[in-house]
Amino acid sequence: MEAILSARRYLIPFRGTLLPQIFTDTLVIGSGVAGLRAALAASEHGDVIMLCKRGREESNTHWAQGGIAAAVHSDDSPHSHAIDTLEAGAEFCDEGAVRTLTEDGPDAVRELQDWGMRFDADADGQLALGLEGGHSSQRILHANGDATGKELVRTLWERIRATPSIRVFESCFALDLLTPADHPGSPCMGAITHHRRYGLQMIWARATVLATGGAGMLWRETTNPPVATADGLAMAFRAGATLADLAFMQFHPTALYVAGASRALISEAVRGEGATLVDRNGFRFMEGVHDRAELAPRDIVSRAIIARLAETGEPYVSLDARTVPSFRQRFPGIWKVLSQFEIDPTTDLIPVRPAAHYMIGGVRTDADGRTSVPGLYCAGETACSGVNGANRLASNSLLEGLVFGRRAGNMCAEMRSTANAWHIAPPPAPASLVSNIPDSDRGLLDLEDVRSSLRSAMWRNAGISRTGARLADATEMFDFWSRYTLDKVFDDPLGWETQNMLLAGALITRSALWREESRGCHTRSDHLTRDASFAAHDLWTRGDEAPTLEPIQSPSMHPERAAD
Numbered sequence: 281m282e283a284i285l286s287a288r289r290y291l292i293p294f295r296g297t298l299l300p301q302i303f304t305d306t307l308v309i310g311s312g313v314a315g316l317r318a319a320l321a322a323s324e325h326g327d328v329i330m331l332c333k334r335g336r337e338e339s340n341t342h343w344a345q346g347g348i349a350a351a352v353h354s355d356d357s358p359h360s361h362a363i364d365t366l367e368a369g370a371e372f373c374d375e376g377a378v379r380t381l382t383e384d385g386p387d388a389v390r391e392l393q394d395w396g397m398r399f400d401a402d403a404d405g406q407l408a409l410g411l412e413g414g415h416s417s418q419r420i421l422h423a424n425g426d427a428t429g430k431e432l433v434r435t436l437w438e439r440i441r442a443t444p445s446i447r448v449f450e451s452c453f454a455l456d457l458l459t460p461a462d463h464p465g466s467p468c469m470g471a472i473t474h475h476r477r478y479g480l481q482m483i484w485a486r487a488t489v490l491a492t493g494g495a496g497m498l499w500r501e502t503t504n505p506p507v508a509t510a511d512g513l514a515m516a517f518r519a520g521a522t523l524a525d526l527a528f529m530q531f532h533p534t535a536l537y538v539a540g541a542s543r544a545l546i547s548e549a550v551r552g553e554g555a556t557l558v559d560r561n562g563f564r565f566m567e568g569v570h571d572r573a574e575l576a577p578r579d580i581v582s583r584a585i586i587a588r589l590a591e592t593g594e595p596y597v598s599l600d601a602r603t604v605p606s607f608r609q610r611f612p613g614i615w616k617v618l619s620q621f622e623i624d625p626t627t628d629l630i631p632v633r634p635a636a637h638y639m640i641g642g643v644r645t646d647a648d649g650r651t652s653v654p655g656l657y658c659a660g661e662t663a664c665s666g667v668n669g670a671n672r673l674a675s676n677s678l679l680e681g682l683v684f685g686r687r688a689g690n691m692c693a694e695m696r697s698t699a700n701a702w703h704i705a706p707p708p709a710p711a712s713l714v715s716n717i718p719d720s721d722r723g724l725l726d727l728e729d730v731r732s733s734l735r736s737a738m739w740r741n742a743g744i745s746r747t748g749a750r751l752a753d754a755t756e757m758f759d760f761w762s763r764y765t766l767d768k769v770f771d772d773p774l775g776w777e778t779q780n781m782l783l784a785g786a787l788i789t790r791s792a793l794w795r796e797e798s799r800g801c802h803t804r805s806d807h808l809t810r811d812a813s814f815a816a817h818d819l820w821t822r823g824d825e826a827p828t829l830e831p832i833q834s835p836s837m838h839p840e841r842a843a844d
Contacts, residue, residue: 284762284786286823288717289518290456291776292769294472294480296713302483304329304447306692307470309454309512310491312339313429313681314660314688316436318489318649321689323445326696329483331473332450333492336437338507340493340661341681344429345547345613346412347420348392348682349675350385353409356417358382365676368414368577369669370800371815372525372832377667380647381676381683388682389421397435399423411552412674413575420675426547426611432678451476453773454511457488457519457656458713464520464821468656471515474773482713487692490516490643490651490658491685495529498785499636500739503535503545509777510784512662516643517783522652523820524664524830526784526791527802528640530672531744533557533581535635536617537596543635544617546599548674551575553610555601557585558629560594579671579801582634586744589633598629634744638677640668640801641791644819649688652821655695659688666817670800720767727778730761734778734785742789747806751793758786791818794827 305326308319310333319330332338351361361382366373393399400408400422410420423431440446453474459466470485492512496504517523534551535543551557551574556564569584570576576584585597601607607625608615618625642664649657649665659665660681667680734757741754762782770776795818797811798804818827 284759284766284783285790285820285825287518287766287783289462290472290715290717291779292455292472292715293717294715296482299472300478300481302329302481304483304485305696306487306489306689307331307483307485308489308491308689309471310339310493310660310662311336312341312491312493312660313432313436313678314662314685315489315491316433316440317682317685318491318657318659318689319446320436320439320443321686322487322489322692323443324690325693326445326486328446329485330440330446330448331452331454332448333453333507333511334451336448336450337433338505339433340504340508341429341678342433344432344678345426345545346549346675346678347410347422347428348389348432348678349412349415349419349673350389350421350679351382351417351419352386352389352407352421353417353419356419358385360416361385361419364415365667365673366669368671368673370671370810371669372800373669374666375833377647377665381667381680384683385679388679388686392432392435392682395435395439397423398431400425410549411575412548413551413572413581414577414673420549420552422549424612425609426549426613428678449473449475453776454492454515455776457515457653458482458484459519459653460713462520465654466520467654468519486655487695488656489649489688489692490656490662491660491681492662494639494661495784495788496636496639498735498738498781498788499529499743500735501535501543501633501635503532503543503635503637509781510639511777511780512658513642513787514780514783516651516653516656516658517787517820517822519656520653520822521656522644523642523787524644524817525641525670526788526820527795527818528668528670528800529636529788530578530638530640530801531582531634532637533578533585533634534599534632537631537633538621541621545637546614546630546632547611548578550599550601550604550611550614553604555599555604557581558598558600559588559592560598577671578674579803582744582801583803585634596631596633599632600629601625602627638672640664640670640672641788644817647687648691649684650691657688657692659685670802717769722764722767724768725761725764727765727774730765731778731781733757734761734781738785738789742792745803745805746792747804748793748796751789754789755786755793758782758789762786787820791820791827794818
């Protein structure tokens, strides 16, 4: 395991002077909500290049069915929203980050409205606000029923296209961040990339924003699209950035379960409209689990489903949405997916079970997106800003991308100042960067087999319920696979993604093995209680054999619902 934690610096060998050189003020890696918003903010103070790993619409954001949580109603308040976020986060949130999120939320929504985003409205033309798990008020804004992400992406891309200072590189894979030296504190100066048409390129930037999305593809059962292979986590780790809280992966309770099909998400908003969870006997089991029943925090609902499956021996439970009014009009996207499997939610029960959904941990940042590597910023699901704690509150993720993407993009301006201690001299000075990787004398494992085995092992051993023994087995498996995979040099995204998945999976299982408690979405069946001795962010940095700890600040907010 220690060999994995000391992973080599770059995925491929290269000599910088022999590759095409591209220069910009800010490089944004990723095209989901956080990357799009960061690019727009950074374009206000310089030129921007934004990388899309594949197409413009291939991101978690585009497929987001849930809405945007924000206290926009007069009966609601950012304070109440913050309390709900802190409660869902299981005493693990950074309160300052939560306040930033909830207080900036209404302005972020108004900005989207000014930019032409079409939110759903009620019969009176007012914003239609929904209710989701963990929220004490109706504060979830949707667009086109269950297509909020698609409408959000449309709105932001229109702004991107209208901004001449932003260049977009599609089908451009970021392999690694560039640093002039391989030691802690060495600044980030851009990235080495592979473009489907133009091949390898060196993109030099004064500031770089990581917004590569999640890591759901590490698990066999996931709601995430194929692009979510933890590339940003692995890149940042190799570059010396600190990662945090990697044990916390949120599992969504209701993914469509049809044998042989991908796990399509059934939005929490369906339960917000009155759908209930029942077992094979028609028993509504969530009523005896939590006072909010199906709208309890996601970790509670997911664990209850797994427990019910263990009791009944069935592969799934059912979502009963037969009483949801106007299902087809309210959730047109879900209706279309269900119809492909001849499921009519007005008459049929919907088979569901949990699936990996949202990575809580990530690259450790402050409230402005700064990482431990000068010149490197991070936002969105790739980041660990502390806003989610140990469990993300439903529909906070799109808001997080908007709020912290904007802050990170704005903060990139500091790298243009000559007064900055880490001011980066313009190339060609750093273009002589060289990566030498010796040939490997070990055999090669089949990459597709490694990916399939990795995902199955993560689901079995680092899934919703975990034990120390199973996690230890997983770390040994990662060590074996990595011995024959991480030492190789590949020349296509399949190989690079697999290496990133191995590195990220090894770190996640190591973090989960270290955290001998149950908190939020991390459940250890051999340590079922919350343990104050683990009330700390576990921080992981390349070369360290064990995590360093950052204590959690005791929340000062109290759970009363009055406004500040």
